[in-house]
Amino acid sequence: MSKRTSKVPCILVVDDEPDLRELVELTLLKMGLDVKMASGVEEAKVVLDAGGVDLCLTDMRMGDGSGLDVVRHIQTQGFDVPIAVITAYGSLDNAVEALKAGAFDYLAKPVSLDQLRTLVRSALVLDTPAAKVVEPGDRTFIGESPALQQALQLIDRLARNQAPVYLTGESGSGKERAARLIHAQSSRASQPFVAVNCGAIPENLMESEFFGTRKGAFTGADAERDGFFQAANGGTLFLDEVADLPLAMQVKLLRAIQEKSVRKLGDTKEIPTDVRIICATHQNLAKCVEEGRFRQDLYYRLNVIELKMPALREMREDIPVIAKGVLARLAVRNGMDEPKLAPDALQALSAYDFPGNVRELENVLERALALCDGRQIRVADLQLSLRDGDEALPAAAIGDKYPLQDYLDRTEREAILEALDKTRFNRTQAAKILGVTFRSLRYRMERLGIN
Numbered sequence: 001m002s003k004r005t006s007k008v009p010c011i012l013v014v015d016d017e018p019d020l021r022e023l024v025e026l027t028l029l030k031m032g033l034d035v036k037m038a039s040g041v042e043e044a045k046v047v048l049d050a051g052g053v054d055l056c057l058t059d060m061r062m063g064d065g066s067g068l069d070v071v072r073h074i075q076t077q078g079f080d081v082p083i084a085v086i087t088a089y090g091s092l093d094n095a096v097e098a099l100k101a102g103a104f105d106y107l108a109k110p111v112s113l114d115q116l117r118t119l120v121r122s123a124l125v126l127d128t129p130a131a132k133v134v135e136p137g138d139r140t141f142i143g144e145s146p147a148l149q150q151a152l153q154l155i156d157r158l159a160r161n162q163a164p165v166y167l168t169g170e171s172g173s174g175k176e177r178a179a180r181l182i183h184a185q186s187s188r189a190s191q192p193f194v195a196v197n198c199g200a201i202p203e204n205l206m207e208s209e210f211f212g213t214r215k216g217a218f219t220g221a222d223a224e225r226d227g228f229f230q231a232a233n234g235g236t237l238f239l240d241e242v243a244d245l246p247l248a249m250q251v252k253l254l255r256a257i258q259e260k261s262v263r264k265l266g267d268t269k270e271i272p273t274d275v276r277i278i279c280a281t282h283q284n285l286a287k288c289v290e291e292g293r294f295r296q297d298l299y300y301r302l303n304v305i306e307l308k309m310p311a312l313r314e315m316r317e318d319i320p321v322i323a324k325g326v327l328a329r330l331a332v333r334n335g336m337d338e339p340k341l342a343p344d345a346l347q348a349l350s351a352y353d354f355p356g357n358v359r360e361l362e363n364v365l366e367r368a369l370a371l372c373d374g375r376q377i378r379v380a381d382l383q384l385s386l387r388d389g390d391e392a393l394p395a396a397a398i399g400d401k402y403p404l405q406d407y408l409d410r411t412e413r414e415a416i417l418e419a420l421d422k423t424r425f426n427r428t429q430a431a432k433i434l435g436v437t438f439r440s441l442r443y444r445m446e447r448l449g450i451n
């Protein structure tokens, strides 16, 4: 990104239509910015090569080439200049291609001046120190392994553009944490981050939860309500377990993303929204598309840039430091001194496969903390063998049926843990196996102290 000084930022506008160029120029001048113009690709390259440009806005289709050529020129020359493309209505494929090539955002024609202003503002704050502030501890990743470092490098790059991100990786591998980090490092950091578990919303409430409700839209809608899109306006909307969205909702989501606007349930008015979408799933979305469970056009729109979070066993060398970091956090939370990990406990953790990844490591350590003598965690406190083998709970524990409540709690706990284990700690899937709703599972886990 260009090095900011106190000088007025300079925007290069590339377009072969004089009318549109002037409209954009006027808007930018009114914002107090400097503007340079180019009427085609070659002219744009000359201006860029001369330096001094802080942001570039380019049309896609021009007489002497495509906006993609300008995007590629900036990338190949290694210029530190964010670029956004302006595409004709209905040619979103181009926009996706531009984002993949390195553009940070796009605008669809007819250009809404509000959207233009928002885009420019957000591009220009990318470089301010405030946008880089990340809360220490909570949002950072522990680990030095090549697999994690590679993911962190991509996160850094993703924080500097606005492209939709598709996060993959096993349950508990840090997908939500990655989404939060991208947001926290981006120009949207001071705006909301809204995380939604798509699998946890009842189908009949989805539309109003996502887009809001107009007063009187249905019986009981006695007040105007905003949805996730309005709540995340200016910021980031994280759609977890996106594969769980029903097909009807996928159509509506696609529309909201393409139009950059939403309509409340029961309303006719479109509300413009400026939301960056990050989605995640532990399922294979391409396979869901093949099986007809996920719309290809939405998949294509969401999967602009893929970030795969490594499984903990792919970063085994990080297990000791992550374990130490987690223990330190748990000790502070419980108001106790941080216990040490005995050498054989550390060895056992490093050798274990962790199907539930860092979340499972956190669970193992939380339980060990409760079982240990307060000074040292021994291998027995980890209870890893129970999870390895099939010898779930000792038969004697089940055989004891009185008092009834204890017996029922034990049985329920066993069933929940088994479902969580089977689904690699995915609560949405576990709820399905158990035949209860996500909410009900969450409530039961809380009641039984399963963390």
Ligand SMILES: Nc1ncnc2c1ncn2[C@@H]1O[C@H](COP(=O)(O)OP(=O)(O)OP(=O)(O)O)[C@@H](O)[C@H]1O
Pocket: 140, 141, 142, 143, 148, 169, 170, 171, 172, 173, 174, 175, 176, 177, 178, 240, 281, 282, 322, 325, 358, 359, 362, 425, 426, 427
């Ligand atoms: N490298 C890491 N260092 C420290 N903590 C981590 C790391 N990776 C993940 N975590 C922690 O592990 C837990 C699980 O992470 P997160 O919820 O982001 O996983 P997820 O992939 O979104 O899971 P799911 O698919 O089940 O929704 C969180 O508490 C997160 O902070």
